[in-house]
Amino acid sequence: MERNFDRNHPLAGSRRQFLQSATGGLGALALGSLLAEDHRAALAADGTAKADSGNPLLPRMPHFPAKAKNVIFLYMTGGVSHVDSFDPKPQLFEAHNKTVSVDNFQGKRGDFSMYLKRPNWEFRPGGQSGIEVSDLFPHMRDIVDDLCVIRSMSTDHTNHYESALGIHCGSWTFARPSLGSWVSYGLGTENQNLPSFIVIAPQLPYAGNQVWASDFLPGSHQGTHVIPGDHPFPNIQPQVDRMDLQSLELDLLKRANQRYQADASEQALDARIRSFETAFGMQQEVPKVMDLSQETEETLSMYGLAPGQNTGFGWQCLVARRLIEHGVRFVELIDSGSSAASNWDAHGDINTHLPLARNIDQPIAALIRDLKRRGLLDDTLVVWTTEFGRTPYNSAAGAAGREHHHQVFSSWLAGAGVKPGMVHGSSDDYGIAVAENRVHVHDFHATILHLLGLNHEQLTFRHAGRDYRLTDVHGNVVREILT
Numbered sequence: 043m044e045r046n047f048d049r050n051h052p053l054a055g056s057r058r059q060f061l062q063s064a065t066g067g068l069g070a071l072a073l074g075s076l077l078a079e080d081h082r083a084a085l086a087a088d089g090t091a092k093a094d095s096g097n098p099l100l101p102r103m104p105h106f107p108a109k110a111k112n113v114i115f116l117y118m119t120g121g122v123s124h125v126d127s128f129d130p131k132p133q134l135f136e137a138h139n140k141t142v143s144v145d146n147f148q149g150k151r152g153d154f155s156m157y158l159k160r161p162n163w164e165f166r167p168g169g170q171s172g173i174e175v176s177d178l179f180p181h182m183r184d185i186v187d188d189l190c191v192i193r194s195m196s197t198d199h200t201n202h203y204e205s206a207l208g209i210h211c212g213s214w215t216f217a218r219p220s221l222g223s224w225v226s227y228g229l230g231t232e233n234q235n236l237p238s239f240i241v242i243a244p245q246l247p248y249a250g251n252q253v254w255a256s257d258f259l260p261g262s263h264q265g266t267h268v269i270p271g272d273h274p275f276p277n278i279q280p281q282v283d284r285m286d287l288q289s290l291e292l293d294l295l296k297r298a299n300q301r302y303q304a305d306a307s308e309q310a311l312d313a314r315i316r317s318f319e320t321a322f323g324m325q326q327e328v329p330k331v332m333d334l335s336q337e338t339e340e341t342l343s344m345y346g347l348a349p350g351q352n353t354g355f356g357w358q359c360l361v362a363r364r365l366i367e368h369g370v371r372f373v374e375l376i377d378s379g380s381s382a383a384s385n386w387d388a389h390g391d392i393n394t395h396l397p398l399a400r401n402i403d404q405p406i407a408a409l410i411r412d413l414k415r416r417g418l419l420d421d422t423l424v425v426w427t428t429e430f431g432r433t434p435y436n437s438a439a440g441a442a443g444r445e446h447h448h449q450v451f452s453s454w455l456a457g458a459g460v461k462p463g464m465v466h467g468s469s470d471d472y473g474i475a476v477a478e479n480r481v482h483v484h485d486f487h488a489t490i491l492h493l494l495g496l497n498h499e500q501l502t503f504r505h506a507g508r509d510y511r512l513t514d515v516h517g518n519v520v521r522e523i524l525t
Contacts, residue, residue: 098260099238099320101230104495109459109525110423111232112366113225113490115374116406117209119247120202120385121451123161123392123432123444125473128452129193130165130174131434133471134158139439144474147437148445149200156435158472159444162392171463178399181407187463188410188419190523191454194467194476197430197483200446202248202380202387205429208483210253212512217249219263219503221487222372223256224512226263227503228496233369235323236331237266240370242358244270245379248429254374258505262320265374268361270353275328289322331364344408356405363412366422377402388432391442410456419457423493427453427486434473450476453486459493459525466523481520488517493524 125131138160147154163176169187182189197214199205204214211218219227222239231238241254254265268274334342335349337360342349345356355377362373378385378398388394406426413419431451432444450469456462467479488498491512498517502509 097234098262099226099230099234101232102228104229105497105500106495108493108495109421110457110493110495111421112370112423113222113372113494114362114366114409114422114424115222115372116402116424116426117247117253117374117376118386118398118402118426118428119206119376119378119380120382120387120428121205121430121432121446122386122428123388123395124193124447124450124452124469125432125434126161126163126392126395127176127178128191128454129469129473130176131161131469131471131473134434134473135160137472142435142472142474144435146449147433149448154437156433156437157439157441158435159433159441162395169463173463173465178395179403181403185407185410188414189454189456190460190462191452191465192467192481192486192520192523193450193452193465193469194479195427195431195451195453195481195483195486196476197448197451200430200448202429202446205448206248206253209427209429209486210249211257212484212487212514217252217255217257218510219257219259219512220252220254220265221490221512222254222265222374223259223263224491224501225372225494225496227256227259228491228501229371229494231369231371233327234320235327236365236368236370237320237324238371239263239265239374240268240365240372241265241374241376242268242270242274242361243374243376243379244353245376245381245384247376247378248380250380258510259503265372270357272352274332274352274361275324327368331368332361334360334364341412344412346404346408354405355402356408359405359409360412363409363416363418366413366418367416386428389443389445392432392444393442413457421458423458423460423490424456425453425490426455431473449474453481455489455523461523461525464523466520479522482516484513484517485520487512489520489523492519 125134137158140158141155142158144154144156145151147156161176163178165174165176166183167174168183171187173186173191175183175186197205197208199208199214207217208214210220226238239254247253251267254267256264345360347356347360351357358375362375365373382389386395386398410419410424413422428451430446430448433447436444450473467481468477469475470477491498491501498511498513502511
């Protein structure tokens, strides 16, 4: 039956008032993530990835055939030491406490005399490839034949805040849309009942939620933050008993939207209204995704989980697999927050890496195995990285810790379109600088987008009079690692 809409009703005067007064438990979820949305939501990108004023999250064709459909991005907060994990340096063992001259220390240029520090863990070959990984990560060493290890990564800044932005947004000085937001913008998502970009993080990392923000892209592309625990999706439970009441509210919102469609100042609400619709669908979808009771005891054990457990990196990894199965385009897992006491920022003692490694090592290896046996690794790209490495030296002999090191560090890729069981690039004998095949963060991003069928030079968005892209005016696809 046709329902009449009274333009003189108080709610007709302001959709913002209506949104603020709408019930059903959806307001906080929707508005909390999109209050920064403005008229930019209606702007268009380049001809290939054009912003859809009706639904920007509908699946879109890539620029060219893609190897990967989904991404699981594993981010380790604080700076994992490359020379203690994936970059073996036999000569660094031998040169322990000997002096070396460097021209850069903690972001300062000059001539510095430093004391070399040996790795705290032994390196051993893994798998058929024989790629060496340290005893810090024995489980990942067992699946190294599925990894493409990059030992020549470099970034532009030695501080956490800037480099956390850099590895996520491709900008070290200004907040820009994150990698996950660009992927969502370029490809949309397969499941309209779930966000296209989900971030599972127990705490905020350096730079906070800027690392998953959409910035000038439409707000529907920003990451949805999930916190492990009893209520990973707050405000998702309905506050009314009847779902048809929520349907009526959404229908009335659509009608209000149509009434004011010609008002350009109101176009900013489009993404917010769509978020209500997504949240309505999430009430049906989220309980299924989060119900780990459907998993076998063998699967839970493989991830290091006990029945009923809803915290820990094992839980994050297993939920990531389930989200990918349910059509989420981009899932990021962050292991820890911005407190140096609980992340990889090992200034005082590199041995603080050990409990952090135990938290992630088995679950990550389980995730790769689980994706592989289910056939999901064929079209899922798994990325492991940190914001920078740690110094192979220190200013004092016998120092227990390591400082920030942006000149070179290690990352790895696995899955769709990536050559498995190989090493790309290298650092010098002591792990101080890139020796060959440098992979800058811009190159890293360009390669990830390429695997998703996106040309990083064509995926642009017009903002403030210019076309922006994730890689700015830089970046080269690392074709040597592609299948």
